Amino acid sequence: MKLFKHTLLAAAIACSTASAWADEVQVAVASNFSKPLEAIAEKFKAASGHELKISAGATGKLYAQIENGAPFEVFISADSKTPKKLVENKMAEADTQFTYAFGKLVLWSSTEGYVDDKGEVLRKGDFKHLAIANPKTAPYGEAGMAVMEKLGLTATITPKLVTGENITQTYDFVSTGNAELGFVALSQVQKDGKLKGGSAWIVPAEMYQPMAQDAVLLSSAKDSAAAKALLEFLKGEEAQAIISSYGYGLPEKTTEAK
Incomplete structure (x- = not known):
């Protein structure tokens, strides 16, 4: 015992x-x-x-x-x-x-060839919806708004914005096709230097605050x-x-x- x-x-x-x-x-x-x-x-x-x-x-x-x-x-x-x-x-x-x-910002579409490597798709405006994370609570959303401001496109694109609660929901909007394209984190669409699918423009760092x-x-x-x-x-x-x-x-x- x-x-x-x-x-x-x-x-x-x-x-x-x-x-x-x-x-x-x-x-x-x-x-x-x-x-x-x-x-x-x-x-x-x-x-x-x-x-x-x-x-x-x-x-x-x-x-x-x-x-x-x-x-x-x-x-x-x-x-x-x-x-x-x-x-x-x-x-x-x-x-x-x-x-x-x-963090690095990217304009991404789940469709191959939809987004060009210079982001000209934004100027053309041939899309119904662009997804972005809420700029009031998500830094990536704030960066996306800064890019549109820099390009002088805020007024024309704002009516087309679909706002995600966070960057994950924003990615989901694009990946499911509810938005043709959107501003997301590069980390969501790239692994080991390769795009996991779709098409993207890696936004130049000077277009938004580091x-x-x-x-x-x-x-x-x-x-x-x-x-x-x-x-x-x-x-x-x-x-x-x-x-x-x-x-x-x-x-x-x-x-x-x-």
């Missing part, structure tokens, strides 16, 4: 230790980065034992959820200003904010080793290789003075 009790105690301690090491991180992520994060989550789990519980949505809507007490621990944004706002409002840790990628995408540790998780480990993993070569494969630009590495 004594040996049996010792065996149970040892098993309980082992389970407790495993539980202490393996944790679940609650992550709020901008929709454009949900697929890359799913791939990163597998590598992160293999390296650390920690799992991710991922909630994707428009950056502005995720901010509102955090502000209203949603139990997220890490915020992976589609911009840099929203994480900064969280820091300013004492909801995130200032010393943890960093740029993990630079989309530095930042991540930050939320203050509610300032003592979470697993959440901190995720942020460090995002900076590492394994995660950065995945991010690059989805068409994102990578932040320049800084070398510390010796």
